[in-house]
Amino acid sequence: MAPPQKSDEEVAAEFTSYYLQRATKEFAEDLDKVRAADDFKNDALQMLVSALQQGTVLFSPEEQRRIVMASNHPAPKF
């Protein structure tokens, strides 16, 4: 049975979470350095997360759906 269609909001939320997860993985080392920087205080963490995730706007809703839906189709088992 086909999985139920996700709404655009769900797709966007899921994509954002994937994007952040991917970014934290790829920039783990850099993020540690930023956290150790002198000016990392108050809103900085929030700012950092927001800065990372703003890149999601570069992906159209269709592209986001395409990437998010990939996880619903794991490689077939034989």
Added chain:
Amino acid sequence: MGKRSSRGPDGTIAPRKRQKVVHEAPTSEEIHASRQLQQLLSFSQDPVRARHGLQSFKLFLDELLSLDSNDADRFKILRGYLEAAKPAEDDENPVYLPDIMQTWSYGGQTNNDNIMSAVPVLLALLLKLLSQSLDTVQYGLGICRTLLQKRQQELIARNLAADKGKAFIISPTLRMLREAVSFDGGAIARPLFRARASMLKSLARNMGIVHVGDEAEDTKRPSTRTNAVLFFLSALRFLHPEAKKELLSQRDIVAALTRDVKQDPPYLVRELLAGLRSHVLLDDKLPREAKAGLLNASTLTRLSALYQYRLDTPAEDDPSIADIAHEFLMTACTNPSCGVLRQDSGFYPREIDPNAPIPNAQLDDLGLEAIVWMDKFKNEVPVRNYTLSNFVLNLRPWSSIKQAELLTSIFRAAPEIVAHYFLNNKSFTFEPKLSATWIGYAAFLFNTVTLPIPDHFCRSSSFPELPPPTSIVIDNILPPPLNQKALSRSLANKSNMISFFATRILVLAIEKLDAAIKMHRDPSHSNKTIWAEAARRLVDEFCQRSPGIKDMINAYRSIPEGDVLQREAASRLLRLCYEVLPQVALMAKFDVSLFLETSLSRLSKQEVDDPRDTALSLKELENLLAIAGYSPGMRWFAASETLTLSPFTLLLKVCVDTPHGVTLETIRQVLNFVAVEQQLVPADEKHPGLLALLEALQALRHSAPDSVALVWPFLDNCVTRCANAPVKYVEKIQEVISEAGLSEGSVSPIAMAMLEQLPFVAAKEGEQATLRALSRFLPDFLGFSAIAGETRPLLDLLFSKMLTHLADSKGKLAKAGVPEGLQFQHNPWPLVPEAKAGEAKHPVASQEKGKSELIMDAETLENALHTADGLEADNSALVKWSTKTADELVDEGYLTSLIALLVSEHTSIRKEALVSILKAAAKIKQSEYDEKEQVWLLLSELAETARDQIIDGPLPSPLASFACHALHILRDPLSNLYPKVNTFLTRGPFWNLDRLPLVDEILSEEPVVGDTFYAQTNWLLGYLIDGLRTPRDLELFHKKRAKGPVFERILALAANPYMRLPLQTQVLRLLYRATCIEGGSTTLTTRFGILNWLEARQASCTDNNEAALYGGLRRRVWETCDQGRVKNWSKGGLGD
């Protein structure tokens, strides 16, 4: 005489000393009856007795006001007293509570601070109590009116103006006024405001008397400032708009209102923001100017200090003060009715008129230079939003998300501020540094670049006559901190995150640039030339700010292999460069095949755990495929040193191995396109192309996953051979057709290649496993080919030939034959009717319907194919060149302008141009210019060629155009055409007037430098387009020559399936040029059958836009030709 006052005027008797203020607590007694109250409050000159009465009454009221006591008896006592203290009804000047008022007055006369304080305390409480019940409102109103009488007004004014230290007098008075102004829904607010000279006395000063002390202000003992602000807010609430306007125009009060807001207690700040929001910002009746009076730049700045408000401890669900202030500022700054935001005109600064009439002749002569303000705003931009533009400079968008949001919202509401902001805020740079501040700044810049371009660059419903200043457009696309140096350093930074941030910003910027260019090229412009020039200038400016393509390529190269997020972004950036800035992108020697191979090998290894990573990698692959499409010379069928398979086969492998559900439409389309172009599969629209092969491979992967891996080398060998020698296999097909005794039939050339190569696999030692895999795969492939519409008897014959080499000892395969009734399960074939009826999702589906009906309208066609005259005469060139240096002559276009004059209609100008060219040649030869010899040679040969010719008429345009274009080649010894142009120049002292230089050399000879055939062809077409201007030029194009007329060769060139759209379009531009010349269309039709050629090209298009382009050009040819002659010529075949 009474007792000498301690503050006597003489002050000589005793040295003046600060008197210690001693607040002796007054005595009091409990009240049991109205009569008792009357007696207690009756006027007395004894201050002790007076205070005793007042204090007793105060305590009595306190108790009544306390929540838990609702004592009817006490209330009765109060009413009794009020009734007794009521003035007579016929009294002209009725005074309520006359005793208390008299006591107050007496207190004033005797400077008794305690009484001066006690009376307002009492009245404030009383009014508060009386406002709670409808029955008692009349008494309250009476008291309020009494307060408005002259004597009381003076007392109030005196109280309000008391010494700063006497908060115990000022505060209760303010409380009393607050109760009065809001009493009975503001019933006396209007007369109270009329008496503002007294009532608002020292309000600004009192707003400045703040709470002093280390501990926070006690809510039960509010400071004078708190009381003053609360009184002001109540007044705002109940005053009518006119009065409010007057109140808000009191600059000292407005300034004092927010001066100390940062130190105010949280509840006051909340009340202040809520009050100002409801009764100023959102009050529709209050005129904008009145609101603007309050919301000036300093008020906004002070309110923005609340972003850092520290005294707040909100409950969990309550918004913080920073949130409320943010909400307030967002409304104030972005809602035009709030009085701050003023209507701007987008990218056009204040003071200029973008519709000012400029004579066409002036625009034609001077271009953008005719617009005096075009370059005026590089350092300063006048704005209409003066308040906002000053306010935003105080924000710190890099350290606070909310401030960044506010700033970008302001930018969105008033785009004129963007350029102004960055020009006036130069202190901050984008110099990369791995810190929170840099990231905050990058995020803010990202948001700024994301902002859309205003419609029509301004607020009107159509484009103005003149384009906006380029500097302002570019500042909105790449704000000044994003300069070439900072961006290049960011891209090259060793921190991947910094490089990633810069990449993302650049992606956005190029997308925005693309949008801006499209707006510049909008067909509705009345002055297209000037807009086109502005667009070119915009691109130039962008290229000066953006890092070079090499930096982008290096950044992409340095990304670790597994970091798909970064790889996707970097490949997208490169793709955009190819799409939007091809002139820049093609300058770099970027071999996309290497990257494509890396990406393919990673994908084909299937090492990633998360399918979403695969999907992201596929995005990267798509980007690379698009780049491959734009870059000529992509080798699809050549395996490299690092890869065992060719890119084509690898791409096929990616399609087969990718998990089900991941959309691969783009990749499938590319594969199919290449397969059809390379003749691996029949180029029949009814044939699914490569899908049969893909389906067979996917079926095999399902049924026997291990076998697929064995098939790839065999398949790669077959596709490579087939692609390298397609004719050979087409001939083999003919042989098989005859062998089967058929007159015609269809089968894929790739199947023939498989048949040819199978014996070699069978003959090899140790290939049993491969043969077993092929025994599973080949029957299915042939079966799917049959479903795809290929001729079954032929496929049966092929299969029987294959059988001899396959592992079929038991004859099972032979018995089964080519399977029937297979169904496509992984690929959309045959197309289901619903899919056809709906949106065409499959590329084949979109080709079917009415392609010949696709015709682009004349205007769009002109936009797509019209090119400006590259040899347009500019007679001023004759004067301008003489003062320029050799470098300037060559590099800044003075020479090309001179050369262009050789095609002038006027003999005298041509002659003068010739003399000037000779002089310029001599000047260059004597200069230090690097390429002086070659340039001199070119100019001298040109002069020699033109010398006799120009007496009779203009020089043929192609020669002048060639000279101009060749000059650009000579400037750059690294150009791939450098050897050819030099060889041409050294061949002889003058050029043949009947020949078009370098056509043969480029079209028929080896390109000499690497794989640059298409680049050279592009150059050739460029000069030919510029060189086709007159009927005489046209003759040179259709004149018979040894290798055929030039037009014929160009049309043959366009039939080259590997030629990409940009080059195809150049050919169409040349044709379009010809249709603009008298007799051009007729010649094209009768000599070269152009109408049929265009029709055939249109039919083979896979893209509807492209088909429409061909259709549009076809219509233009027909409309511009001599239709009668063409009908005769075609014997009626055309034109019906």
